[in-house]
Amino acid sequence: MAHVTFKQAKRRYQVWFWPLMALYTAAILGGTLISKQFETDPIWFLYLLTAATVLPIFGVLFIMWRYIQETDEFTRMMQLEAMSIGALITVGAATVIGFMQLFELIETFPVFLILPFFFVSYGVTKLVRGKGACV
Amino acid sequence: MENILRVLRAERKWSQADLAEQLGVSRQSINAIETGKYDPSLPLAFSLARLFGRPIEEIFKDPEAETVEAAE
Structure with missing residues (x-):
């Protein structure tokens, strides 16, 4: 490259x-x-x-x-860290929603919302980490 | 890791953005290195050394080496 x-x-x-x-x-x-x-x-x-x-x-x-x-390497590190935390939050939330569906606490959940949820988690993580590696 | 990047930069009257531009990295990277929040990779450390015309060990201080020297 x-x-x-x-x-x-x-x-x-x-x-x-x-x-x-x-x-x-x-x-x-x-x-x-x-x-x-x-x-x-x-x-x-x-x-x-x-x-x-x-x-x-x-x-x-x-x-x-x-x-x-x-x-650059610092931005890459910050981005990957924010993405990892965002992905963990998203997977955790999806698991909670999945079990709520399984136990019939909620009926359906629009799956397409998972991606925006990930982007919000990732964005908030970048802000909270506050190291200015945002795009 | 401690370093004298800020001093070297000040001697040349460069801003963090100037140094970042010359190295092709973000200003945030330079700030993180100067404040000791981020230790650069060897290639970036060599680039800094080349740019300032100093050996890497003059720019970056090994805190453990200083502890060993003090003990001796």
Whole structure:
């Protein structure tokens, strides 16, 4: 891998992050609007909507991985630490929710919320650690 | 680990951002190294040594070595 500086790595991350988030928002809003055109959503449309929503998220996950590869060693350490703690909190919360479902304390839980929950846990961890390694 | 990075930087009138730019790392990295919150890897320590024209052991102090010397 070609060596890139911290600034270059950060720029490469940010250049892709906002367009991908814009695509994600457009997919959700556009999907909701288009969905109103159908009496019953056709199956092909639901597959298309799923792909349009998920692909930008996969893009964000990819650029996060690339940023961790390319950034400087201190930022990498801070990012990985925040991600690890965020993942542990998310797995813990998912386990609690899973058992609550098993014992019928709650009915259903929208699984897609796990990813935003992870991002919140990861973001809060970075802030709490307060070492300014944020993107 | 203690170091004299802040002194070396001040001698050259460089800000943390200036030094970070020259090394291709974040300003936060320089701050963490200067305050002893983070010990750099060998490649980064060598880069610092090269930049300041000093051997690594002059920039970074080994606290255990000082303890041994004092005991002797």
